[in-house]
């Protein structure tokens with residue numbers, strides 16, 4: 001019999017996957033260490049929590065952490081009985097469940113409003129369950145809750161000076177929605193407690209729930225038997241079809257039957273996967289290459305997406321470009337010239353970045369990016385946020401072509417890509433001596449983390465400079481990779 005308490009986050013784990021909840025209780029040794037990316041997400045969450053508390057000045061924080069829960073519960077009980085108006089991080093227990101509540105506001109009639117702060121710009125289903133389990137515990141513990149509110153980020157917020165929590169957040173009344181869920185929770189809890197009484201983990205198979213609504217920390221354990229180049233790697237294949245293939249005992253992409261219901265593009269990828277031979281549609285590829293006009297500007301941005309905007313004029317979660325790399329070719333096959341700009345982490349990188357682009361991009365020629373809609377969207381936002389350069393920046397938009405297009409349209413399918421078409425897959429397949437392996441910054445996630453670290457201003461001497469050098473190598477490689485890939489595609493036409 002399971003006699004311990006489960007926390008709100010464990011309750012949410014159980015809703016996602018019973019096995020996740022079981023493993024979390026009995027096999028934490030299978031969890032990977034917290035990654036720097038996760039740490040950065042936690043830090044962002046803490047910053048949002050601190051800002052949310054500014055919405056209710058004068059509130060009292062129960063600051064005992066998870067290692068001192070008895071003290072947190074005792075302190076919360078004191079604050080409830082001594083008439084404290086607003087409590088932050090109050091700890092409550094009912095039955096087998098313990099919750100910490102972001103914000104509790106006492107009303108004049110003695111009832112309370114429960115406010116859950118989220119770093120999201122929309123109310124999601126999982127938020128309703130997260131709040132409902134708190135209501136279950138609070139009401140069970142004897143508190144009368146009048147309203148349940150979700151404090152979410154207002155996506156229309158634009159930073160202008162110090163951030164005012166009342167403008168940054170918006171409160172959504174979710175009292176009715178959470179009340180509708182409440183009756184189900186007792187049964188769910190019973191199910192979890194009974195399952196946790198078992199000595200064996202439930203036999204839950206892998207599936208969409210491994211990353212929906214949250215990435216599960218036990219993927220390394222549950223997915224270890226999945227081979228490389230599996231059905232789970234087939235781009236844009238629905239979970240329903242993946243589950244059907246799994247039920248048929250098919251895990252390898254190359255073993256998918258020709259008769260299986262796939263899109264035309266997936267069928268071509270499957271044909272290449274089975275034959276091991278590249279597939280070339282010269283007509284489609286020629287059509288793409290014909291659109292390229294010289295001088296040619298291979299362009300790539302690196303961005304960060306801070307929840308709390310850093311610079312005036314920026315919005316929550318805005319993709320903020322901090323680096324641009326440009327490889328410029330005057331004519332087909334010409335030696336490319338390289339230009340770049342990287343923010344110093346001390347001031348808004350965007351003016352310097354705009355200056356670099358407008359100085360080095362001439363009035364004619366194609367701008368080529370890999371997944372060009374991303375770069376085009378960033379330029380559109382720069383034009384909006386820096387109207388003095390708006391006209392010049394907007395004029396660039398019509399000149400974009402997308403180097404991903406021939407791969408997306410399956411004009412060229414290489415067997416080493418195994419159906420994928422990201423730059424990180426295409427480059428080593430087409431240009432084997434150019435790889436991202438071994439680079440200190442080797443992907444967009446690394447680049448974001450590196451820049452967040454530079455922004456923190458807390459790095460030991462020399463480390464920020466080293467990270468800036470690593471970022472230059474990485475972003476420069478992205479645009480040089482485009483030069484080489486286009487050359488490769490052009491050679492195929494001969």
Ligand code: SF4
Pocket residue numbers: 016017018019020021023204205206207209210211216217218219222223
């Ligand atoms: S990886 Fe998937 S199946 Fe395994 S515990 Fe996590 S959610 Fe459950």
